[in-house]
Amino acid sequence: MTNPAVRLSRAAEEDVRAAVEHYLEEGGIATAQAFREALEKAFLILGRFPLAGSLRLGQAISRPGIRALTMPSFPYLLIYQKASDEVFVLRLLHASRDIPAHLQ
Numbered sequence: 356m357t358n359p360a361v362r363l364s365r366a367a368e369e370d371v372r373a374a375v376e377h378y379l380e381e382g383g384i385a386t387a388q389a390f391r392e393a394l395e396k397a398f399l400i401l402g403r404f405p406l407a408g409s410l411r412l413g414q415a416i417s418r419p420g421i422r423a424l425t426m427p428s429f430p431y432l433l434i435y436q437k438a439s440d441e442v443f444v445l446r447l448l449h450a451s452r453d454i455p456a457h458l459q
Contacts, residue, residue: 363443364443
């Protein structure tokens with residue numbers, strides 16, 4: 356499901372699973388599929404443009420290098436770090452959550 360240059364942590368994999376389940380329950384198959392497609396687009400962006408995300412979150416929690424990319428059409432942030440040859444997604448968190456607390 357991800358671009359070869361994008362790798363997910365176990366926590367991020369669980370975040371994705373929970374989000375897809377939520378959209379299946381709340382909006383049905385079409386909404387869950389739209390979410391997965393938006394996620395794929397976000398992974399493509401990260402794979403091609405790994406510096407696209409904002410550094411503001413990393414600065415706010417004193418973890419330089421952590422970036423956040425907003426997903427298109429859904430209220431989620433991909434929290435990630437760029438490594439030398441890949442992007443490592445730490446979490447996929449809903450924008451309404453206390454994101455710094457989830458990353459401490």
